[in-house]
Amino acid sequence: MTVVSFSHVTKRYSGPRGSFTALDDVSFDIQPGEFFGLLGPNGAGKTTLISILAGLGRASSGSVQVGGYDVVTQYAQARRQLGIVPQELVFDPFFSVRETLRIQSGYFGLPRNDDWIDELLASLGLADKGELNMRQLSGGMKRRVLVAQALVHRPPVIVLDEPTAGVDVELRQTLWQFISRLNRQGHTVLLTTHYLEEAEALCQRIAMLKQGRIVALDRTSALLSGAAHTMLRFKLDRELPADLAAQARVTGRIVQIPARDAQQVEAVLARLREAGCAPEDLEIGRADLEDVFLTIMQGDTRPAAVGVQP
Numbered sequence: 001m002t003v004v005s006f007s008h009v010t011k012r013y014s015g016p017r018g019s020f021t022a023l024d025d026v027s028f029d030i031q032p033g034e035f036f037g038l039l040g041p042n043g044a045g046k047t048t049l050i051s052i053l054a055g056l057g058r059a060s061s062g063s064v065q066v067g068g069y070d071v072v073t074q075y076a077q078a079r080r081q082l083g084i085v086p087q088e089l090v091f092d093p094f095f096s097v098r099e100t101l102r103i104q105s106g107y108f109g110l111p112r113n114d115d116w117i118d119e120l121l122a123s124l125g126l127a128d129k130g131e132l133n134m135r136q137l138s139g140g141m142k143r144r145v146l147v148a149q150a151l152v153h154r155p156p157v158i159v160l161d162e163p164t165a166g167v168d169v170e171l172r173q174t175l176w177q178f179i180s181r182l183n184r185q186g187h188t189v190l191l192t193t194h195y196l197e198e199a200e201a202l203c204q205r206i207a208m209l210k211q212g213r214i215v216a217l218d219r220t221s222a223l224l225s226g227a228a229h230t231m232l233r234f235k236l237d238r239e240l241p242a243d244l245a246a247q248a249r250v251t252g253r254i255v256q257i258p259a260r261d262a263q264q265v266e267a268v269l270a271r272l273r274e275a276g277c278a279p280e281d282l283e284i285g286r287a288d289l290e291d292v293f294l295t296i297m298q299g300d301t302r303p304a305a306v307g308v309q310p
Helices: 046-054 075-080 097-107 114-123 139-151 169-184 196-202 220-226 262-274 289-297
Strands: 004-015 018-030 035-039 061-066 082-085 157-161 188-192 205-210 213-219 230-235 249-251 254-259 280-286
Touching: 004 046, 018 046, 018 061, 018 205, 018 213, 035 046, 035 196, 046 061, 046 082, 046 157, 046 188, 075 082, 082 139, 097 114, 097 139, 114 139, 139 157, 139 169, 157 169, 169 188, 169 196, 188 196, 196 220, 196 289, 205 220, 205 289, 213 220, 213 289, 220 289, 254 262
Parallel strands: 035 188, 035 205, 082 157, 157 188
Antiparallel strands: 004 018, 004 061, 205 213, 230 254, 230 280, 249 254
């Protein structure tokens, strides 16, 4: 049994300058109760796929079902299965937080929903904001209200499209504690995020999109175990030698270089000494999801390890 099913979904755009394929034959299923991650660089097709799932866009070909309902031919039934938190901060400036949630409840035929609204406000740190006008809220508080709106009809499937982009640490922790509790209670969660540490910590399975195609699809643990190498991490205040720079990931002063065994670690250290580099805070750790993601996006995939679809 599946709760969300994408079957051979293709989306093409045509214009005076030619056509563009945003999604190319995308197929995968999400099981009930899963916490599923959809990852990819900007422009990979994630938001396009979610828009089709939500009924806000139409696939050029293929089909999408939610809870057994087709998102095109059975739109009303499919939409009731979904609670979607969009990337953009969209709100009505004429209503208070509580009024906004009551109106959203009314869309789904739930006129007496105050007990659940109270629980949402408390769980999302909005208990003291219920009577404030939406215009009075900070960006982070508005995003909390968007989450509450998505959950106000208790949907079995929760879709989070970059829910923590640009928000503070407190909101992230509050949000993930609440969403994880809902997931444990049986709600299915589909998450897109650029914070790969979130995906690694939360998601049981992950699909990776690149240029509109699925390039990896597997359990998070399998994706991580497929990265056989460890990572040599250190800080450096000067340029790396060109041969090491070609294989390194550099973030500010932090350098990460893959090393499959002790011999490779010693070879890297010897090359650093030879180049006059003095690494600080040296450590060796396993590859994380960001390492796996970058490897796959750069085209160095291993189908047996990452479950790439045919």
